[in-house]
Amino acid sequence: MQITAAVAREHGQPLSIETLELDDLRANEVRVRMVSVGVCHTDAIVRDGVYPTPLPAVLGHEGAGVVEEVGSAVRSVAVGDHVVLGAAYCGYCRRCRSGEMAYCENLFAEDFGGRRRDGSTSLSRDGEVVSSHFFGQSAFATYANVVEESVIKVDRDVPLEHLGPLGCGLNTGAGTVLNELRPPAGSSIIVFGTGAVGSAAIMAAGVAGCTTIIAVDIVDSRLELARELGATHTINSRSEDVAEQITAITDGRGVDFAVDTTARSEQLRTAAEALGVRGTLALVGAAKPGTEVSFEIGSSLVKGWTFKTVVQGSSVPQVFIPHLIDLWREGKFPFEKLVGEYDLEHINDGFEDSRNGSVVKPVVVFK
Ligand code: NAD
Ligand code: ZN
Known part of the structure; x- marks a missing residue:
């Protein structure tokens, strides 16, 4: 399917808004329609080449949205569920098996590699390969094929427009x-x-x-x-x-x-x-x-x-992020005070406002 995404093409340059092709969902993936996504300092340093995710790439690792489709092996969510997206982890290394997925031994490949485990990407433009699966998600896009490990089911009564930033920065x-x-x-x-x-x-x-x-x-x-x-x-x-x-x-x-x-x-x-x-x-x-x-x-x-x-705050995201939402409900974690909203076309303004200190947490809201 065709999607709209913000693409990092050159180190140090603004992201460009482009139409890309999103491939078919794999068995272990969830198709998410993005409702919001936070902009994190980590997106900025990857855009600028501090970590070696191959460009062009779709970054974005604080997505929140609605499940549109699930792969045949997915067990934790169903179509229509509301989800927050967090960092990816392999799920089978010693640290993951010990409930310490923040310290996954395969963390770098899972989060910064820009590829699925089989070496493919889910994104392309007229045959040109575009890195995907940044933190298992690449959420600066209207839709994404997200690995199940990155998906955190949340209650439906909380507005998804606000929830993006929970996945990385606030969790951390x-x-x-x-x-x-x-x-x-x-x-x-x-x-x-x-x-x-x-x-x-x-x-x-x-x-x-x-x-x-x-x-x-x-x-x-x-x-x-x-x-x-x-x-x-x-x-x-x-x-x-x-x-x-x-x-x-x-x-x-x-x-x-x-x-x-x-x-x-x-x-x-x-x-x-x-x-x-x-x-x-x-x-x-x-x-x-x-x-x-x-x-x-x-x-x-x-x-x-x-x-x-x-x-990643040493957290088990599927456990800790729902806890943060409960704290927010009780007024003990009022993270909405940090947020400035942008539409996808103005995502670069969000990066700039974070850099110059005027907005603490820029959030792209998909209209
Ligand atoms: P941010 O840019 O919003 O916050 C950094 C803050 O540091 C800014 O408010 C800035 O004014 C302040 N600062 C800069 N220089 C300073 C100085 N000399 N003295 C005092 N304050 C100074 O970034 P963020 O999104 O809050 O992320 C913070 C850092 O955490 C980034 O480096 C990010 O990449 C990293 N991060 C790490 C993890 C992790 O898992 N360890 C996860 C998310 C983000
Ligand atoms: Zn692992």
Whole structure:
């Protein structure tokens, strides 16, 4: 069938809106009519060649839509179901079998390879091959053939227009706090970068009962929003000394938990130094391969601190995303405050507004 999609053709260039051919559904796939899709920083870095998905490609990995058709082997959803689309995973490696699909041993091929497991793509234009199955979905398109692992069934009473961003960025930020760090009630946390991922981490910290929630960014409007979402303190790292502020806020004890979504070496070092005794720092932000960070290990040894990297909020998406929707229903995860809406023709404006800091989570809504 013919579909309309936003195609990444050249590194660093805007996506182009094109008519493509979508091939027949495979046994393990679900045909989804897209209703909305979030734009994530990860789409931008793949468009720009930081990760090697072959171009031309249809990106987009935060889809939400309606199931139009299911392959013969699909068991988890049926025609008419409402679904959110998350990252793909193989389902058979040791990590997947242990319920840790965020750490799938085949993650790179499943999410960034641009091909099905049999080497084919579902997308083409006049015989030209176009990479598909980005995160199992390639959701910057009116329709997609999505692998079953990426499909998360959700209740029908929640508007699909809003749900796109749950699949990656919000799942990542909230899951890092609720699934991986699990801060005890009354503990303190600092979040570097208050984009979509950081904002979700801040809301989740509130859900967990953290009583000191410090947000760090370089954009004042984002810090104001962070306060609305539950941050108890904000620091603009351009105009204030972060270390000094943390010392003042925590009475010199340092924080229990830190989440970095900036992937900037100097911020990570600041985050490590901000930790108190037995503190944990989680790196979530994605950096160019080869990026390094240095930590002080002489006197920090006695802190007994932990550094860990966290993928996709360590979540089982089919379990955790419905939980996030329940939290949203209760007003504890008001992610609609992050969203700016675009139609597919203006998707590049969404990328630009995310880059310049004016919109936290651009969402394309298909009319
Ligand atoms: P974003 O661009 O919306 O947010 C990043 C924020 O960091 C922005 O608000 C920006 O102003 C702020 N920032 C930049 N430099 C800073 C500095 N020096 N000090 C303080 N703040 C600074 O991006 P996002 O969508 O929230 O994603 C955050 C990161 O997480 C990206 O790198 C993305 O690729 C990555 N990511 C990782 C996973 C994962 O599974 N680990 C999943 C999704 C996204
Ligand atoms: Zn796996």
